Amino acid sequence: MIPAIAAVRALLRAQGLTKRYSLARGFSGSGGQVLPALRGVGFEIAPGQTLGLVGESGSGKTTAGRIVARLVPPDAGSIEFDGTDWLSLSGSALRKRRRELQVVFQDPQNSLNPRMRAGDQIAEPLRVQRLARGRALAERVRELLADVGLGAETAFRFPSELSGGQRQRVAIARALATRPLLVVCDEPVSALDVSVGAQVVNLLLDLRERAGLSYLFISHDLAVVSRVSDRIAVFYLGAIVEEGTAQEIIARPLHPYTCALVAAAGGPDPSTPPRAAALPAELPSAVNPPEGCHFHPRCPIARPRCSQEAPALSEAATGHRVACFYPGEMG
Amino acid sequence: MVTSFPLLAKTPAPLLSVEDLRVELPVNGVLRPAVDGVSFALGAGRALAVVGESGSGKTQLVRAILGLSPEGARVTGRVLCAGRDLSTLSDREWREVRGREIGLVFQEPAAALDPVQTIGAQVVEAILLHEPVSRAAARRRALDVLAEVALPEPGRVFGEYPHRLSGGLRQRACLAIALAARPKVLLADEPTASLDSTVAVQILELLDRLRRERDLAVLLITHDLRVVARHCDRLLVLYAGRVVEEGSTAERLRSPAHPYTRGLLRSVPVLAPGRLRGERYEAIAGALEDLSARRSGGCAFSPRCPDRFAPCDASVPPLYPVGDEGQSSCFLSRPVAGSGA
Numbered sequence: 001m002i003p004a005i006a007a008v009r010a011l012l013r014a015q016g017l018t019k020r021y022s023l024a025r026g027f028s029g030s031g032g033q034v035l036p037a038l039r040g041v042g043f044e045i046a047p048g049q050t051l052g053l054v055g056e057s058g059s060g061k062t063t064a065g066r067i068v069a070r071l072v073p074p075d076a077g078s079i080e081f082d083g084t085d086w087l088s089l090s091g092s093a094l095r096k097r098r099r100e101l102q103v104v105f106q107d108p109q110n111s112l113n114p115r116m117r118a119g120d121q122i123a124e125p126l127r128v129q130r131l132a133r134g135r136a137l138a139e140r141v142r143e144l145l146a147d148v149g150l151g152a153e154t155a156f157r158f159p160s161e162l163s164g165g166q167r168q169r170v171a172i173a174r175a176l177a178t179r180p181l182l183v184v185c186d187e188p189v190s191a192l193d194v195s196v197g198a199q200v201v202n203l204l205l206d207l208r209e210r211a212g213l214s215y216l217f218i219s220h221d222l223a224v225v226s227r228v229s230d231r232i233a234v235f236y237l238g239a240i241v242e243e244g245t246a247q248e249i250i251a252r253p254l255h256p257y258t259c260a261l262v263a264a265a266g267g268p269d270p271s272t273p274p275r276a277a278a279l280p281a282e283l284p285s286a287v288n289p290p291e292g293c294h295f296h297p298r299c300p301i302a303r304p305r306c307s308q309e310a311p312a313l314s315e316a317a318t319g320h321r322v323a324c325f326y327p328g329e330m331g
Numbered sequence: 332m333v334t335s336f337p338l339l340a341k342t343p344a345p346l347l348s349v350e351d352l353r354v355e356l357p358v359n360g361v362l363r364p365a366v367d368g369v370s371f372a373l374g375a376g377r378a379l380a381v382v383g384e385s386g387s388g389k390t391q392l393v394r395a396i397l398g399l400s401p402e403g404a405r406v407t408g409r410v411l412c413a414g415r416d417l418s419t420l421s422d423r424e425w426r427e428v429r430g431r432e433i434g435l436v437f438q439e440p441a442a443a444l445d446p447v448q449t450i451g452a453q454v455v456e457a458i459l460l461h462e463p464v465s466r467a468a469a470r471r472r473a474l475d476v477l478a479e480v481a482l483p484e485p486g487r488v489f490g491e492y493p494h495r496l497s498g499g500l501r502q503r504a505c506l507a508i509a510l511a512a513r514p515k516v517l518l519a520d521e522p523t524a525s526l527d528s529t530v531a532v533q534i535l536e537l538l539d540r541l542r543r544e545r546d547l548a549v550l551l552i553t554h555d556l557r558v559v560a561r562h563c564d565r566l567l568v569l570y571a572g573r574v575v576e577e578g579s580t581a582e583r584l585r586s587p588a589h590p591y592t593r594g595l596l597r598s599v600p601v602l603a604p605g606r607l608r609g610e611r612y613e614a615i616a617g618a619l620e621d622l623s624a625r626r627s628g629g630c631a632f633s634p635r636c637p638d639r640f641a642p643c644d645a646s647v648p649p650l651y652p653v654g655d656e657g658q659s660s661c662f663l664s665r666p667v668a669g670s671g672a
Binding site: 226 | 384483497498499527528530531533557581584598601610611614618
């Protein structure tokens with residue numbers, strides 16, 4: 001056990017992650033524009049801890065997760081993972097280390113191979129990594145199925161024969177097969193029914209406790225994120241606008257955008273309606289973001305300065321960072 | 332057979348009423364009930380939420396209301412729209428009802444809109460399909476409707492193609508098309524499920540305003556109880572094709588009578604400052620069986636029910652009255668003899 005003190009080395013430290021996508025030219029000859037999906041984003045995950053990334057579609061949270069999982073390369077930035085320069089690994093060195101960082105996607109319908117039985121999909125990373133074979137492999141698959149609450153007979157089922165919740169459990173079992181240190185969970189319950197989503201969140205919490213896992217937990221739903229995460233980073237238009245402990249973010253949100261997310265999520269009792277006042281307009285185009293603070297056109301407390309200067313992410317209280325000139329002024 | 336609705340007494344003519352509706356689908360050559368005796372009534376200016384998960388029958392319910400049940404399905408019971416029995420309509424009459432009497436909004440605005448027609452052309456078409464007005468008059472009406480759904484710069488949006496709009500603006504355009512022919516009933520099937528939370532709030536507030544201004548009867552299909560609490564006055568919970576609980580939203584969510592409704596409420600992700608990190612949900616165990624595996628003769632929820640007792644497997648519980656004008660299909664809601672309930 002590593003004591004949770006500040007001096008402890010982070011399991012993962014991302015700095016200055018930047019990613020631009022070139023938009024393809026269309027038939028009309030337009031396009032050729034650049035979409036800055038991430039603009040210099042940094043975060044840390046301590047061993048055994050969970051960092052939640054929350055934000056709307058197009059906010060950059062998924063891009064950040066994909067960069068961490070080495071599914072897309074960033075244009076700039078660095079990631080240190082378990083003491084190594086994660087982005088410089090390639091070839092066999094990367095293949096060898098990939099087992100330590102696994103991914104669970106939103107839609108198990110698409111992330112599982114429809115022509116492969118569940119047991120074979122779970123065994124695949126173990127075979128590829130040469131971690132087990134023969135009887136030991138079969139035994140490990142049974143054990144993994146049991147870990148995610150599925151019976152041994154599930155090994156012989158095809159994804160089409162499983163429910164959405166069962167498929168997501170298979171995907172989780174596959175991610176856990178190689179005993180990773182960190183699992184990137186990208187909207188893991190968004191495609192599931194409410195009652196099934198609650199079961200899967202419970203499972204992820206159980207597994208974290210049992211295996212000492214860390215999660216990078218990505219979701220548009222602040223309520224789900226707050227249940228799972230130790231710390232939360234709020235994304236808006238490719239940047240982190242607020243970051244702090246889950247407690248602080250939901251009890252004392254400082255950024256007006258976080259305040260709106262908290263209000264939209266409603267109170268602790270689902271039977272009492274949320275007191276959300278709708279924010280005006282929508283997420284603006286990331287291709288031509290507004291001048292100054294990117295949030296100012298939708299911000300209820302925006303002042304002249306906000307349309308001229310962009311606030312930097314800076315510490316407003318211990319361990320609580322916010323990118324706003326007037327933090328905490330929206331109640 | 333048909334459950335009586337005390338509410339009907341106060342609301343003279345419900346705009347939409349569904350009476351003992353049953354939709355049986357062929358599964359391996361055997362007809363199985365996907366919707367199993369559902370009844371409700373919906374008045375002008377009211378919003379009824381139908382809450383259910385995958386397999387609950389809510390999609391088949393909506394399709395049956397619109398006369399769009401799949402080939403091979405057996406549909407019995409009645410659907411009345413403004414007093415008119417829809418079960419006897421011809422195909423031509425159905426086309427008049429859809430859009431003219433009952434408007435429709437779907438979950439995915441991108442899929443509901445025609446990608447190669449401008450928004451304006453689609454609204455104009457919806458008007459011309461149902462009303463004998465000139466193209467110029469339809470165009471004026473279309474601009475009015477686009478303004479009514481609070482699309483910024485209606486004149487500009489009129490000439491835009493769907494892909495040029497954001498998800499929230501597209502859903503507003505879908506609402507404009509749905510309301511173009513001035514239907515009295517609006518079916519909204521998960522209208523905000525594909526939208527971001529701050530945008531979803533805007534669309535739901537717009538729906539509320541349109542309902543008040545147009546005295547619309549809104550049937551909102553959703554799985555989000557947080558949406559129900561804020562935007563619907565009545566609630567109907569479906570499980571395995573049956574109504575398990577029904578009543579006023581505020582009361583049913585405050586004191587849910589059916590164990591399934593209670594479980595659903597506990598599964599809703601909520602923000603709770605002060606909660607311990609990693610606190611588990613009191614999730615409902617198990618899963619709803621496929622249509623082919625569902626048994627008959629007992630409560631469909633009993634295999635997952637924490638409060639199961641002997642009667643649950645012996646027969647299907649009827650709808651018992653609970654609270655003020657509510658109903659619950661659970662033996663635990665059975666009135667105690669002599670209590671005068």
